[in-house]
Amino acid sequence: MSAATARRTDLRYRIGLNLRAVVGRSYPRIIGANREPSWIFFEALLPLLGIAAYVFIYQSFGMRALESTTDPVAQAAIRANTNALVASVVLGGTMVAFWLNVLWSMASQLYWEKEIGNLQLYMMAPMNRMALLGGMAVGGMVMTSMRAVSTLVAGIVVFGVVFQVASPLLLLAVFFSALVALYGLGMMFASLYLLWGREAWNLSALMEEPIFFSSGFYFPLGGLFKIPGWGPIVAIAGSFIPASIGLDALRQLTLGSTAFGGTLWIFDVTTELEILVVMAVVFLILARYCLAYLEKLAKREGKLTSRHQ
Amino acid sequence: MNTYWRTFKVAAWLGWEMDSNWTEPWLFMVYSIVKPVAGAFILVLMYTVFAFIGNRPDLAAFSYMYVGNSFFIFVASVLFGTFAVIQSDREWYQTIRYVYISPISYYVYILGRAVSKIAVAAFAVAITLVFGVLFLNVQMHLSLESVPIFLASTVLGLGVLLAIGICLGGISFLTAKHTHGLAEGIPGIFYVFCGVLFPLSVLPDWGRAIGQAIPLTYWFDITRRMLSPTLGVDTTLVGYNDLTILLLLFVSSIVFFLLSIGIFKVGEYYARKAGKIDMTTSY
Numbered sequence: 001m002s003a004a005t006a007r008r009t010d011l012r013y014r015i016g017l018n019l020r021a022v023v024g025r026s027y028p029r030i031i032g033a034n035r036e037p038s039w040i041f042f043e044a045l046l047p048l049l050g051i052a053a054y055v056f057i058y059q060s061f062g063m064r065a066l067e068s069t070t071d072p073v074a075q076a077a078i079r080a081n082t083n084a085l086v087a088s089v090v091l092g093g094t095m096v097a098f099w100l101n102v103l104w105s106m107a108s109q110l111y112w113e114k115e116i117g118n119l120q121l122y123m124m125a126p127m128n129r130m131a132l133l134g135g136m137a138v139g140g141m142v143m144t145s146m147r148a149v150s151t152l153v154a155g156i157v158v159f160g161v162v163f164q165v166a167s168p169l170l171l172l173a174v175f176f177s178a179l180v181a182l183y184g185l186g187m188m189f190a191s192l193y194l195l196w197g198r199e200a201w202n203l204s205a206l207m208e209e210p211i212f213f214s215s216g217f218y219f220p221l222g223g224l225f226k227i228p229g230w231g232p233i234v235a236i237a238g239s240f241i242p243a244s245i246g247l248d249a250l251r252q253l254t255l256g257s258t259a260f261g262g263t264l265w266i267f268d269v270t271t272e273l274e275i276l277v278v279m280a281v282v283f284l285i286l287a288r289y290c291l292a293y294l295e296k297l298a299k300r301e302g303k304l305t306s307r308h309q
Numbered sequence: 310m311n312t313y314w315r316t317f318k319v320a321a322w323l324g325w326e327m328d329s330n331w332t333e334p335w336l337f338m339v340y341s342i343v344k345p346v347a348g349a350f351i352l353v354l355m356y357t358v359f360a361f362i363g364n365r366p367d368l369a370a371f372s373y374m375y376v377g378n379s380f381f382i383f384v385a386s387v388l389f390g391t392f393a394v395i396q397s398d399r400e401w402y403q404t405i406r407y408v409y410i411s412p413i414s415y416y417v418y419i420l421g422r423a424v425s426k427i428a429v430a431a432f433a434v435a436i437t438l439v440f441g442v443l444f445l446n447v448q449m450h451l452s453l454e455s456v457p458i459f460l461a462s463t464v465l466g467l468g469v470l471l472a473i474g475i476c477l478g479g480i481s482f483l484t485a486k487h488t489h490g491l492a493e494g495i496p497g498i499f500y501v502f503c504g505v506l507f508p509l510s511v512l513p514d515w516g517r518a519i520g521q522a523i524p525l526t527y528w529f530d531i532t533r534r535m536l537s538p539t540l541g542v543d544t545t546l547v548g549y550n551d552l553t554i555l556l557l558l559f560v561s562s563i564v565f566f567l568l569s570i571g572i573f574k575v576g577e578y579y580a581r582k583a584g585k586i587d588m589t590t591s592y
Contacts, residue, residue, distance in 0.1 A: 039485060042484065042491060042494060045494075046491070046494020046495065046497060046498075047494050047497060048497070049494060049497030049498050049500065049501050050494070050496070050497035050500055051497075052497070052501050053497065053500040053501045053505070053506055054355070056501065056506070056507050056511050056512070057352070057355055057374065057506050057507055058355065058359065059507075059511055060370065060506075060507035060508065060511040061356070061359045061367065061370060063511060064367055064370055065359075065365060065367070068365060081359075081362050085355075085358070085359065112401075115401055115402075116400075116401075116403075116589065198331035199331055199332060201331075202331060202332070202340060205344070206340060206343060206344060208344070209344050209345070209347040209348040209351065210343060210344070210347035212347070212348075212351055213347045213348075213350045213351045213354065214347075216354075217351075218351055218354075218355060219351075219354045219355050219358045220358060223354050223357055223358035223361060224354060226357070226361055227354075227357065260358075260362050261362065263361075263362075264358070264361075264362070
């Protein structure tokens with residue numbers, strides 16, 4: 001075995017190489033993007049308006065409900081429910097930021113790279129493809145945090161949402177498990193995009209509103225279970241997106257499990273955390289295998305570098 | 310004039326092919342329906358959850374929101390269909406330099422590209438409204454005598470939207486790849502301030518003032534007046550009669566058309582000056 005071959009198979013060398021690839025691919029997202037500061041306005045601040053619209057819907061419902069009652073107890077209940085729903089929207093808004101990042105900057109990124117001609121360079125580089133996707137995920141998370149934090153701050157400062165965090169550590173555990181599971185899913189989707197062309201781009205577009213709906217981004221997912229017939233089916237399908245379980249747990253941890261009379265939660269927080277951890281592991285493993293399989297398939301069908309199809 | 314018309318026709322055909330030829334027609338139809346219907350269902354569930362946790366159902370507020378949201382499909386599609394042309398040609402297909410140097414009006418080319426989006430959006434709006442009336446008990450009844458005003462307001466509203474889209478296109482000549490932020494954010498402004506989902510009375514005074522300065526607010530209001538005249542929701546625009554609103558929309562569409570030409574030309578000039586016409590900003 002030559003010295004160069006021995007070096008390439010050395011574990012320490014391979015770990016170092018892949019870590020450098022992670023840093024290298026996350027660099028343009030964390031540092032490079034900040035060289036174009038306009039993105040903060042376009043990608044982080046402007047989208048807050050969409051979230052604000054959903055907040056105003058609940059406030060509008062609340063105002064009309066308050067007008068129709070004079071009982072102080074009923075009025076207090078309406079106010080509490082409206083605050084909890086507005087808080088649900090704000091939390092959903094933070095998760096929307098990550099979901100959109102997973103769709104457009106994670107899942108469809110390899111397709112984008114193919115279109116602009118970078119993919120072949122990645123394929124020739126000696127690092128593991130998972131390191132490449134890992135770098136994209138790390139960069140994407142950091143980049144998207146700006147928008148997520150803006151949404152949270154706007155919720156608290158502008159809309160006066162009150163969060164009651166009883167267990168910050170559990171909250172962090174749920175949040176990061178949900179993120180890892182979500183980006184794991186994104187990595188898995190990314191491999192599909194090696195094979196597909198514009199179908200995949202349209203699939204990403206299709207995974208916006210239908211997922212916002214079926215995963216309960218703007219309302220507690222338990223609401224779907226209350227609709228007889230199709231409701232539970234849609235909710236169960238939506239639960240395969242980690243954001244739905246993650247949001248349910250985050251809402252319980254920040255609003256208290258007695259919010260909405262405790263009737264709109266799916267599972268208790270611990271169970272949901274366990275589900276998220278399982279999802280994170282499963283999606284990462286699946287991503288690894290999907291990527292290897294679909295890369296081979298794309299090479300065989302000659303689609304790895306074919307653009308504009 | 311002939312060149313403009315030919316550019317418009319070919320661009321419209323190109324836009325349609327780009328939008329639809331990635332799949333079978335039936336799948337494209339399903340795709341075109343699923344997105345807006347799911348968007349409407351988010352609102353249905355928001356309303357259901359609010360009613361479920363002990364509040365009185367309010368069908369008028371729901372119908373107000375549903376009709377507004379259905380017509381908002383036009384806003385999102387038309388805006389995206391116009392300003393995204395520059396960014397997709399520049400960043401994605403990297404064909405902008407070839408189209409740009411051809412002997413056509415790039416302004417008319419963008420308008421043509423947007424037409425297919427309007428057609429698909431019109432189909433989605435119709436499906437969403439019919440679905441709402443048949444399955445969700447949305448209060449809607451368009452009388453025969455309201456049809457001309459409804460059609461005229463729709464044409465004028467779309468004209469304003471196209472002009473706003475071109476204004477944004479002019480700006481996007483100079484910006485990085487912000488398609489998604491723009492696609493989400495700019496319609497968000499109209500979503501919040503134009504009384505699409507809730508009456509302007511919910512907004513603070515400054516927000517109401519912004520809303521009343523945007524022509525689309527009047528478009529949504531007159532559309533609702535024609536389609537659902539019996540809702541009884543205070544829109545804060547009762548002082549304006551139907552013809553005044555139509556006149557307002559007509560004037561706005563002319564003003565925004567002139568503005569769009571100005572902004573487009575300025576954006577184009579500075580992009581050429583800075584060498585940004587065919588830049589790519591990938592990260």
